[in-house]
Amino acid sequence: MHDVYNFVAGPLVWVAFIVFFGGWLFRLIRMFSLINKKEPFIYTYMSWKYSFRSIFRWMIPFATTNWRRKPVLTIVTFAFHICLIITPIFLLAHIILFDEAWNISWWSLPEGWADVMTLIVIGCCIYFLVRRLKSPEVQFVTYPSDYIILAIVAAPFITGFLAYHQWINYQLMLILHILAGEIMLMAIPFTRLSHMIFSPFTRAYMGSEFGGVRHTRDW
Amino acid sequence: MKKAAILVSLVLTVSTLLWVTAWSQEDIVVLDASAFENSQRPPSVFVHEEHNEKAEIEDCNACHHVYDDEGKLVEDESSEDQLCSDCHGLDAEGRQPGLMKAFHVNCKGCHLEQKKGPIMCGECHQRG
Amino acid sequence: MSEPAKTDSPQAPDIGLSSGIARLTPEKIEKVINDVIKGETGARLHTYVETCIHCGLCSEACHYYLSHDNDPHFAPVGKVKQTIWEMLRKKGKVSPEFMQQAALVAHTQCNLCKRCAQYCPFGIDIAYLMTVVRRVIHKLGCTPQYIQDTAHSHSVMLNQMWVKGDEWPDTLQWQEEEAQAEIPTLRIPLEKEGADIMYSVIAPEPKFQAQLIYQAAVIMDVAGVDWTMPATTGWDNSDMAMFTGDYELMGRLKRSHFETAARLRVKRVVMGECGHAFRSVYDMGNRWLGWQMPPIPIVHAIDFFYELLKEGKIKIAKKFDSPVTLHDPCNVVRGAGLEEKARYVAQQLCEEVVEMTPNREHNYCCCAGGGVINCGPPYKMTRIQGNRIKAEQLFAAKTRGARTLITPCHNCHSGLHDIVHHYGVGLDIKFFGDILYDVMEKPE
Numbered sequence: 001m002h003d004v005y006n007f008v009a010g011p012l013v014w015v016a017f018i019v020f021f022g023g024w025l026f027r028l029i030r031m032f033s034l035i036n037k038k039e040p041f042i043y044t045y046m047s048w049k050y051s052f053r054s055i056f057r058w059m060i061p062f063a064t065t066n067w068r069r070k071p072v073l074t075i076v077t078f079a080f081h082i083c084l085i086i087t088p089i090f091l092l093a094h095i096i097l098f099d100e101a102w103n104i105s106w107w108s109l110p111e112g113w114a115d116v117m118t119l120i121v122i123g124c125c126i127y128f129l130v131r132r133l134k135s136p137e138v139q140f141v142t143y144p145s146d147y148i149i150l151a152i153v154a155a156p157f158i159t160g161f162l163a164y165h166q167w168i169n170y171q172l173m174l175i176l177h178i179l180a181g182e183i184m185l186m187a188i189p190f191t192r193l194s195h196m197i198f199s200p201f202t203r204a205y206m207g208s209e210f211g212g213v214r215h216t217r218d219w
Numbered sequence: 220m221k222k223a224a225i226l227v228s229l230v231l232t233v234s235t236l237l238w239v240t241a242w243s244q245e246d247i248v249v250l251d252a253s254a255f256e257n258s259q260r261p262p263s264v265f266v267h268e269e270h271n272e273k274a275e276i277e278d279c280n281a282c283h284h285v286y287d288d289e290g291k292l293v294e295d296e297s298s299e300d301q302l303c304s305d306c307h308g309l310d311a312e313g314r315q316p317g318l319m320k321a322f323h324v325n326c327k328g329c330h331l332e333q334k335k336g337p338i339m340c341g342e343c344h345q346r347g
Numbered sequence: 348m349s350e351p352a353k354t355d356s357p358q359a360p361d362i363g364l365s366s367g368i369a370r371l372t373p374e375k376i377e378k379v380i381n382d383v384i385k386g387e388t389g390a391r392l393h394t395y396v397e398t399c400i401h402c403g404l405c406s407e408a409c410h411y412y413l414s415h416d417n418d419p420h421f422a423p424v425g426k427v428k429q430t431i432w433e434m435l436r437k438k439g440k441v442s443p444e445f446m447q448q449a450a451l452v453a454h455t456q457c458n459l460c461k462r463c464a465q466y467c468p469f470g471i472d473i474a475y476l477m478t479v480v481r482r483v484i485h486k487l488g489c490t491p492q493y494i495q496d497t498a499h500s501h502s503v504m505l506n507q508m509w510v511k512g513d514e515w516p517d518t519l520q521w522q523e524e525e526a527q528a529e530i531p532t533l534r535i536p537l538e539k540e541g542a543d544i545m546y547s548v549i550a551p552e553p554k555f556q557a558q559l560i561y562q563a564a565v566i567m568d569v570a571g572v573d574w575t576m577p578a579t580t581g582w583d584n585s586d587m588a589m590f591t592g593d594y595e596l597m598g599r600l601k602r603s604h605f606e607t608a609a610r611l612r613v614k615r616v617v618m619g620e621c622g623h624a625f626r627s628v629y630d631m632g633n634r635w636l637g638w639q640m641p642p643i644p645i646v647h648a649i650d651f652f653y654e655l656l657k658e659g660k661i662k663i664a665k666k667f668d669s670p671v672t673l674h675d676p677c678n679v680v681r682g683a684g685l686e687e688k689a690r691y692v693a694q695q696l697c698e699e700v701v702e703m704t705p706n707r708e709h710n711y712c713c714c715a716g717g718g719v720i721n722c723g724p725p726y727k728m729t730r731i732q733g734n735r736i737k738a739e740q741l742f743a744a745k746t747r748g749a750r751t752l753i754t755p756c757h758n759c760h761s762g763l764h765d766i767v768h769h770y771g772v773g774l775d776i777k778f779f780g781d782i783l784y785d786v787m788e789k790p791e
Contacts, residue, residue, distance in 0.1 A: 005339055006331075031390050038389025044639050058468055065709060066404055066466045073404075077468075092259055093340055100323060111259040137412070138403040140419030141428045146401050166346045174339050198398040199469045205391075206470025213630060213640075215684030216708045218465050 001171045008178045009097070016182035023189025027197050047208040054207020055200055057219050064219035073131070080124035083117040084153070088181070090114075093164075111164075118161045125154040145191070152187050155180035254304035254318055263322070263343035274335070282325060290314045359725035363492025364450055371443040371487060379486045380439035388479055395471045396435060399424065405473060408466035410711045411456055414735035421733070423463035423473040426452050430480045450489050453480035455726045456733065459590070459717035460677040465708070474717075482592030490591045493723025497587040500550075502596055505603050506583035508550035516578045518553040522561045526568075530790060533568045535560075538611065539575035544646075545613040546576050547604065549585035549621050549757060559619060562784040566652075569789055570660040574617070581607025584618050586627035590718025594635055601632030608643045616641075620648040620778045622678030622756035623716055630682060647679050649755050652779055653688040656695045662788040663695060669775070670699040671782075672741070672749035674763060675710035676756035684708070689779075693753060696782050701749040703740050711737050713754070715762020730762060731769045738770035751775045753782065 035042050057063050067074040088094060092108040099105040109117070128150055132142050159177035162168055187193055210218035252262035276282070280297035287293050290313070298306070307318040316324060326343065330336035337343050384392065406412050406422035419425045430449045433441055441449075459474040467473070484490055490498070500509045510518075516537060523535040536542065546567065552559045567574045576582060581603040588596035605628075608616050618624060625647050633641045646654075655661040673693050680686045686707040693700045705711065714734035719726065741752065741763075752767070752774040754760040760776060767774050 002334070002338055031394055034390035034393065038387075039391060041634060041639075042390070054470065058470075064468075066408075066468070069407065070404070096319075096323065096340075099320060100327070135403060137406040137417065137419040137422045137425065138401070140422070141401045141403060141424045143401070163341065166341045170341045171339060174341065192397060192400050195398045195400050195469060198394050202394060202398055203470045206464055206472060209472075210464075214682050216681055216686075218470060 004175055008175055012182055016185045020185040020188060024197055027189050027194055042205060045208050045212060047212045050208045050211025051204030053211060054218050055203050058203060076124050076127050079120050083120045087114055087117045118157050121157045122154060125150060149191055149193060152184050156184050260344040261346055264345050361491050361725045363495050364489055367489030368443045368447045371446060376441060376446055377439035380434050380483055383483050391475060392479060395476060398469050399471055405463040405467045408463040410714060410736050411733040414733050421456060426457055427473060427476050431476050446489060449480055450484045453477045454491050455719055455722050455729045458712045458714055458719050460712035461681055478592060485592035491722040494587055494591055494718050494721040497721055498591050498593055498596060501588055501600055505580040506550040507585040507587055508554040510550050510553055515553060515582060518557055519576060522557050522564060526561050526564050530568055533564060535564050536575045537578045541612045542575035543573040543614050544617045545608045545611055546574050546617050547582055547584040548619045549624050550583045559780060562780045565784055569787060570655050575611055577607045577611060584624040584628055586632060587718060587721055589627050589631050597632050598635045601636055605642050615644045615646050617646045617651045620755040620780060622676040623758055626678040626682055647685060649679060649685045649689045649692060652692045652783060656692060663786050664788045665786060667697040667782050667786050669750040670701055670748045671697045671751040671753050672701045672703050672744040674752060674754045674759055675707055676759045677712050677716060681708045689755060692779055696786055701744050701747050703744040711740055713759035713762035716758040720758055720762050731765055734766055738766050738772055741772045741774060745774060751777055753777055753779060755779045
């Protein structure tokens, strides 16, 4: 078990982060080279002002028409994304591992908060799942890959929660947790989870077109 | 499509509802964690005699080390008459690690070197 | 693929579409789709498709979706699924039947109004994705018959309505004579080089709405504007090629239009109350020709009337006393932010303006724009059934007192005419120009 642990918590972490950041970079390079090759006009219309106007507006809950139309989904979406990003970065156990490996550490969340935030992520995943199954307009555009993506995101949190509470088989659960996290990291650049990479750019472009050319709001 | 969905929901529900109570433990001796304010994890399980017997450790200073002012390990001196927290404050001081990190490096570091003993968080910080 | 969407009545045959589809082979479809996707699209298409998380949040932006009781086939993302996703997923290996359905979706179930772009949290431009589909359909020769016919007219005559060379100046002179009965000194100055303004219209105006040219001439004359109209081709600012995906033709049209304005050395081009033409000259055609913004400033009628009223060049004799409600055309409101100017004009001209909701940049489309009405009679019911929500919106405005509906756009005007009549809304539909002509002070 420890050999497996050492492998997933050692070399595989490197692999995961290299794939994650490398993939991120690769997708950006590919996007920009496509723009340069095929659609350089996009730069002509890009505006910092309207890009950030649009990005910030959509990052504030209830600041856009559609966020206001869907209050529950809005709360779930924001809670989900905030917890999804904050929890792993400021989790004590993760920071301790970084500290032991590289001697760097930073502020950490109290474990109780992290526990609640993990449950929030899991709860939101359940909400997304139910929405996908029950909402006709979502169901209609759902592919198996949508469930897989959801599972990829939910898995590190479910296994992390179980490992933290040492329920079921602790050792196995921790190994599964690390693996699940690595799978998620590696999946981000190469699945629709890449909206993490691309959404600021699509938002910025639409914001620029709406602000600079159309003189109107894109929210 | 449905299958995948059912599978996910199964994992979600079953795993949250079902748990096996952790190994019931008697005679556990744990490390003294009283120096920590606001501990985030249960104190580490550590049965001193059993550990040393298993690990075949005879020299106290294998764990109870002493470092001089320049940060060099002082051979043949041991600190078993002191609390770890007598030297290690909660925060690192220069090259001297903080108490928590000292514990982690001391225990886990050795376990990793020896390829023996617990190395995963919850193996030491066991929940009852 | 799921079942096609439910429609309440069968569509009339469309020979352009059906005979085009009959000529297709799987090989040809595959080649054309891949040619377009590899050759003509780039970061936008790929990033949009790969970023979309299939959340369905765009659905309620669409008037078709709302009008069809939330049938997901009509959700913007549902339309993307029925078209571009499948084309990409199958790498172009789709059947002629698929292409027929894709043509119906892209040409008759989307007005390219871009309301969904305001609802997508990522700002994915679904209307752009639909234009990619239309481009494929154009290259496959399956464009619906009626709109293709207008594109043919554009190609041959450089105007949308088969207006022949001499018919154009003839119509202008006819309207000049008519207007001289009212204002004897009135002229419609043809080919006046160095005038401040070139006035441009869409071909349906000389073809069957010549009174609009009459009204414009009176407004220009009373306001004392130094204006002109070309006697040559290039007068028509309309552009169905933009909507069929025939961008080469769009380029020819806009080049002719801009070059005509340049030849006349005018400072600005003022255009009539048309939305799609504004999109073509302001947003699409200029880009195809390599202009970031139009090479000559383009002023939409709303903007122009705003200017005339604001500067006091036109005085109002007696305000229009029937309460009005104002429809915000996508192409000049969501497309150019003219909503406040439109309201200023409405308030200057009319006693009472009743707002409809939603309005301004969130207004529901008329369901005629984006070339849908130009696909002709076979799809009239598609448009009408696809915009029940608009009828409800208009009813609500009527309940709050509105009696007249102002639509400063030709497509909106015609589309809402059908909506109002089919659903029995009972609103009088007018252009700003109609009302302005009626209520302005004219020389005795």
